[in-house]
Amino acid sequence: MAVREILVIGIGPGDPDQITVAAVAALNRVDVFFVVDKGAAKSGLLDVRDEILRRHVRDQDRFRVVEIADPPRERRPDGADAYTGVVADWHAARADRFADAIAGELAEDGVGAFLVWGDPALYDSTLRVIDRILAGGRVEFGYSVIAGVTSVHALTAAHRIPLNRIGEPIHVTPARRIADGLPDGLDSAVVMLDQGFTAAALDPDLEVFWGAYLSTPDEVLIAGRLGDVAAEITRRRAELREQHGWIMDTYLLRRPTP
Known part of the structure; x- marks a missing residue:
């Protein structure tokens, strides 16, 4: 049959x-x-x-x-x-x-x-x-x-960084789960499915690696101390959504290295 x-x-x-x-x-x-x-x-x-x-x-x-x-x-x-x-x-x-x-x-x-x-x-x-x-x-x-390559892999490759720091776990989460900050005991989180840029309201000393339209000709990357680049990411994200009519982006947040 x-x-x-x-x-x-x-x-x-x-x-x-x-x-x-x-x-x-x-x-x-x-x-x-x-x-x-x-x-x-x-x-x-x-x-x-x-x-x-x-x-x-x-x-x-x-x-x-x-x-x-x-x-x-x-x-x-x-x-x-x-x-x-x-x-x-x-x-x-x-x-x-x-x-x-x-x-x-x-x-x-x-x-x-x-x-x-x-x-x-x-x-x-x-x-x-x-x-x-x-x-x-x-x-x-x-x-x-x-199986396929994920946007997480594309993000870290584009920024030329490892996903996790030595001996540390990595947390992958939708944006609504980090509205109040990173979970206790976790220093690194990949944030996906964000309707805006939720991280803009978080600890300004966090480090962020952000990417939109990853692995396409329209790829845009921004990285730095959150307090220094949050406004730029928020503005750029809005511009890109207006330009293309849609946006797919993700980002990695890290607490400062002790």
């Missing part, structure tokens, strides 16, 4: 040259690429995905691209419980749309793929949505995950 196969492929933070050899091999097996359309404001993201397919898929006639409109979600819910509920509802809506696309567009013996920014295991919903689809039983398939 033929069974559909889904590949969840990490495509890195945006540079087609950062696609792994394993990811290239996976791309060349795919019959249908399912691409989540996040609207006109983020059309540049689709352009990067298209370039990756042009660059790395040998037979340009063997695959189709199916766009799936991303369901809307509340971006600023009040409280942790509300946030969890909003995300769960969004995942459920995504699961419905993904399941419809897989059932309607992928042959029973076909290979489909979702291209995921960075690595599928780091702050991405695709794997959770895949689990929901399978649990719902509407469509059956097997799936595999192909």
Whole structure:
């Protein structure tokens, strides 16, 4: 009995040259690429995905691209419980749309793929949505995950710094978790999913390494003592969002070395 196969492929933070050899091999097996359309404001993201397919898929006639409109979600819910509920509802809506696309567009013996920014295991919903689809039983398939380069790796490479200091842990967190400062006992944190620049209100003696549009031609980097560069990062971030219509950025915060 033929069974559909889904590949969840990490495509890195945006540079087609950062696609792994394993990811290239996976791309060349795919019959249908399912691409989540996040609207006109983020059309540049689709352009990067298209370039990756042009660059790395040998037979340009063997695959189709199916766009799936991303369901809307509340971006600023009040409280942790509300946030969890909003995300769960969004995942459920995504699961419905993904399941419809897989059932309607992928042959029973076909290979489909979702291209995921960075690595599928780091702050991405695709794997959770895949689990929901399978649990719902509407469509059956097997799936595999192909790891990708993360924006964390791209950030530290661009700034030419190690991720952690000698013998110290590293904390990776969404921005809302550091609104009151770095957690006790941790001296370094990578901050992701920031709607603004949350760190601007923190200890000015922290050291920051910030990057936007990492590994793309639009990459912008700023580093220094937080109190010296926070205003510049806030201003530059607003300018870039206005210019491009969207922004993807991340940053590393560190307490001063004793």
